[in-house]
Amino acid sequence: MGEPLVVTKQPTDRRAQIIRVCTFLGGIYFFLYWLVPEKFVEAIGLTERHESISNGFIAVGAMAIGLGLFNLISAHGDRIVFRKQGWAYSLALLLGLFSMLIVTIAQWQQGLATTAEVRKSQVIGEFAQRIVEDSEKGASVPPLPVRVEALRRYTGERLAELDATTLAAGGSDGPFQDEVRSAASSVRLSLAGLSAVGGDALSPEGKQALIEVAKAGGKLGATESTLLRNRSAATTVHQLYRFLYDGVFNQLGAAMFALLGVYIAAAAYRAFRIRSVESALMMISALVVMMGQISLGQLISDQLPELRQWLLEVPNSAAFRAIRFGAAVAGLMLAVRMWLSIESKSFSSGKGQ
Amino acid sequence: MDSTTSWGLYTVFVGGLGTLAIFSFLIKENPFYRFFEHLFIGIAAGLGPMLVVRDFLWPNIIEPMLGRTITVYPDGTTSAPYQPLYLLYLVPMLFGCLYYFIYSRRYSWLAKVVIGFTLGASGALAIRGFFGEVIPQITGSFKPLVVMDQGSFMLAESLNNILFVVTLLLVLNYFFFTFGREGSLQGKAAPLGRPLLMVCFGAFFGSTVMARLALLVERVQFIVIDWFAATKTLLGLG
Numbered sequence: 001m002g003e004p005l006v007v008t009k010q011p012t013d014r015r016a017q018i019i020r021v022c023t024f025l026g027g028i029y030f031f032l033y034w035l036v037p038e039k040f041v042e043a044i045g046l047t048e049r050h051e052s053i054s055n056g057f058i059a060v061g062a063m064a065i066g067l068g069l070f071n072l073i074s075a076h077g078d079r080i081v082f083r084k085q086g087w088a089y090s091l092a093l094l095l096g097l098f099s100m101l102i103v104t105i106a107q108w109q110q111g112l113a114t115t116a117e118v119r120k121s122q123v124i125g126e127f128a129q130r131i132v133e134d135s136e137k138g139a140s141v142p143p144l145p146v147r148v149e150a151l152r153r154y155t156g157e158r159l160a161e162l163d164a165t166t167l168a169a170g171g172s173d174g175p176f177q178d179e180v181r182s183a184a185s186s187v188r189l190s191l192a193g194l195s196a197v198g199g200d201a202l203s204p205e206g207k208q209a210l211i212e213v214a215k216a217g218g219k220l221g222a223t224e225s226t227l228l229r230n231r232s233a234a235t236t237v238h239q240l241y242r243f244l245y246d247g248v249f250n251q252l253g254a255a256m257f258a259l260l261g262v263y264i265a266a267a268a269y270r271a272f273r274i275r276s277v278e279s280a281l282m283m284i285s286a287l288v289v290m291m292g293q294i295s296l297g298q299l300i301s302d303q304l305p306e307l308r309q310w311l312l313e314v315p316n317s318a319a320f321r322a323i324r325f326g327a328a329v330a331g332l333m334l335a336v337r338m339w340l341s342i343e344s345k346s347f348s349s350g351k352g353q
Numbered sequence: 354m355d356s357t358t359s360w361g362l363y364t365v366f367v368g369g370l371g372t373l374a375i376f377s378f379l380i381k382e383n384p385f386y387r388f389f390e391h392l393f394i395g396i397a398a399g400l401g402p403m404l405v406v407r408d409f410l411w412p413n414i415i416e417p418m419l420g421r422t423i424t425v426y427p428d429g430t431t432s433a434p435y436q437p438l439y440l441l442y443l444v445p446m447l448f449g450c451l452y453y454f455i456y457s458r459r460y461s462w463l464a465k466v467v468i469g470f471t472l473g474a475s476g477a478l479a480i481r482g483f484f485g486e487v488i489p490q491i492t493g494s495f496k497p498l499v500v501m502d503q504g505s506f507m508l509a510e511s512l513n514n515i516l517f518v519v520t521l522l523l524v525l526n527y528f529f530f531t532f533g534r535e536g537s538l539q540g541k542a543a544p545l546g547r548p549l550l551m552v553c554f555g556a557f558f559g560s561t562v563m564a565r566l567a568l569l570v571e572r573v574q575f576i577v578i579d580w581f582a583a584t585k586t587l588l589g590l591g
Contacts, residue, residue: 015462019469026473027480034481052438055413056445057474060467062410063449065402072398089391096395104403119424127426147428154427239360243367244396251368251575252393255375258572261565262379268562278551285555286562293563310513311556318517319553321494322524328487331479339476341469 020341027339029053072097100244107241110232118225121162124155124187125217128210135202144206148197151213155191159184166224176227183220190216285311362583369580372572414442494521520549 033041033050041047076090128151134141141147162184167177190212197206232238274280291297292308337343374389416422418439424432448467455464496517500510526539527546 015465019462019465022466023469023473023476026470027477028473030474030477030481034477034484056442058409059414059442059445060449060474061471062405062414063446064452065405067452067455068398069402086387089387092388093391093395093398096392097399098395100396100399101403104400104407108403108407123424123426126424126432127428130426130430130432141430142428147430150426150428243360243364245400247364247368248371248392249396249400252371252375252389252396254568255372255572256393257565258569259375259378261562261569264562264565268558278548281548282551282555282558285552286559287555289556289559290563293559311552312560314513314517315520315549316553316556318494318520319524319549320557321490322521322528323550323553325487325491325525326528328483332483335476335479335483339473339480 023341024339026057029057031339069097096244096248100249103237103240103244106237110235110237114225114228114232117166117228118221120158121217121224122221123217124151124158125214125219125221127151127154128213128217132202132207132210132214135207144197144200144202148194148210152191152194155187155213155217159187162224166227173227173230176223176230179223180220180227183216183223186216187213187220285316362587365579365583366587369576369583372576372580376572414446418442494518524549524553 033046038047041050046053073094076093078084079087079090080094131144131147131151135144142150162180167181167184190209193209193212194206196203196209202210268286274283288304288311289308291300292304292306292311297304297308334343371389371393374385377383378386417436420435420439422433423435426432448470451463451467453464454460454462457463494517496514498511498515498518500507500514502510523542523546525546527543527550529539529543
């Protein structure tokens with residue numbers, strides 16, 4: 001009698017199973033959301049949560065942002081530290097990377113600070129509106145006089161703060177400051193009307209007074225937003241961001257695409273050498289499209305722009321759709337294979353690197 | 354770009370310098386080109402992650418989780434009650450952190466778990482996308498071959514639709530390799546798809562060339578008009 005045969009599962013098999021299960025689970029939500037009838041999705045309350053759930057899925061992928069940064073810094077940092085060939089270019093890359101990171105963070109923080117400041121003024125209008133809505137709905141909130149007193153006190157403090165900070169600063173934004181001052185005066189005037197709000201029930205006069213505060217508060221928030229955003233646009237941080245984004249990133253991107261134009265023109269020369277009926281067809285079609293787009297084409301024939309339009313809308317559109325449909329069917333097959341982990345065995349093998 | 358301020362002038366100047374550096378590649382690859390190429394990659398690599406954080410993670414995940422989207426009014430009431438369910442976002446965030454196990458020899462398989470999850474989700478989204486977007490396009494492509502408008506026959510529209518459907522079917526047939534083609538009608542019709550494909554490629558090629566050349570013209574205009582003017586001002590010649 002030999003030893004009894006014992007089958008043990010290798011750790012790699014279990015890992016492979018975990019990877020396959022997770023791959024399947026990753027897709028099951030979106031698949032079912034599409035497959036299940038809309039009425040059922042609404043009945044179980046998934047419709048209003050769908051955006052939050054989708055954000056959760058995006059958050060999984062968003063966590064990978066550090067990978068690219070880490071790899072770039074590690075690869076190029078290594079070239080700089082050990083003075084390998086082309087280290088100066090790596091230095092330029094890291095310089096661009098860190099300067100953009102720092103400037104974008106600084107500009108973002110500045111934007112957050114501006115938003116928080118504007119929010120303080122927007123609260124005046126929102127709170128006044130909220131008092132009206134809560135009174136009409138009969139929501140369980142503090143008594144009306146307490147809320148109105150809180151609104152009056154907060155608004156007074158906010159307007160004093162505005163005078164002491166935002167409106168005290170001088171500069172070239174005089175017209176914007178005047179608009180904020182005018183909006184602040186309107187808020188002060190509207191506050192005077194709040195004396196009409198008395199007792200626990202909201203009278204029509206009291207409601208009107210609160211609506212006036214809401215309107216004036218909304219205008220104050222809007223004008224202050226314009227003023228502060230105008231001011232932040234003049235800061236060094238914002239100018240640096242525009243310098244890197246508009247001056248370097250956008251310009252170099254446009255230049256790279258334009259450079260491809262030159263290579264395409266060179267390729268056109270080779271492609272337009274007529275060797276067969278098919279290449280002649282291709283050349284004629286390309287020439288019609290190009291000439292139909294420029295004024296020279298119109299000089300040759302008035303019909304050329306129309307012919308170009310017809311060529312793009314009928315034969316080109318039909319043939320392009322056929323190509324798209326073929327690619328889409330292939331994409332569907334690939335998606336199914338990917339979701340069911342039959343696309344790449346090596347990926348779901350569970351083995352290490 | 355605003356070239357009336359000193360910042361604006363420097364922005365235009367550096368932009369033009371970068372454009373010339375990129376175009377210098379047409380002569381041959383050179384250090385000037387490579388410097389700006391690397392600078393561009395660095396800036397793009399710095400901007401990308403910040404856009405993810407600033408435009409997605411912060412407003413959609415972190416702010417709701419921290420309750421920063423809720424306004425506290427002067428009387429202590431709030432605009433909306435805090436939703437503790439937002440804390441569940443910590444689960445996908447922690448799960449997403451498994452990506453970083455790719456650097457561990459021992460636990461690198463854990464990174465495959467999260468990569469698999471993401472691939473699965475994108476696979477299912479692609480399936481949904483096919484049925485939601487491509488199928489309506491397929492049905493929409495089979496246009497009526499005889500077009501009538503208020504009882505009268507529209508010859509031009511009908512011919513266009515016939516040509517559209519015939520082109521679509523012939524090109525689809527050209528790429529159909531599933532069954533044996535020899536001797537069948539499908540096999541005989543296949544070569545007819547080629548010239549139609551060539552017309553499509555030519556039109557596509559023409560559109561691409563025109564789009565790229567438009568960009569090239571814009572770049573040349575930028576150098577000749579904006580950059581020269583900014584450089585002259587900076588050098589005190591203008």
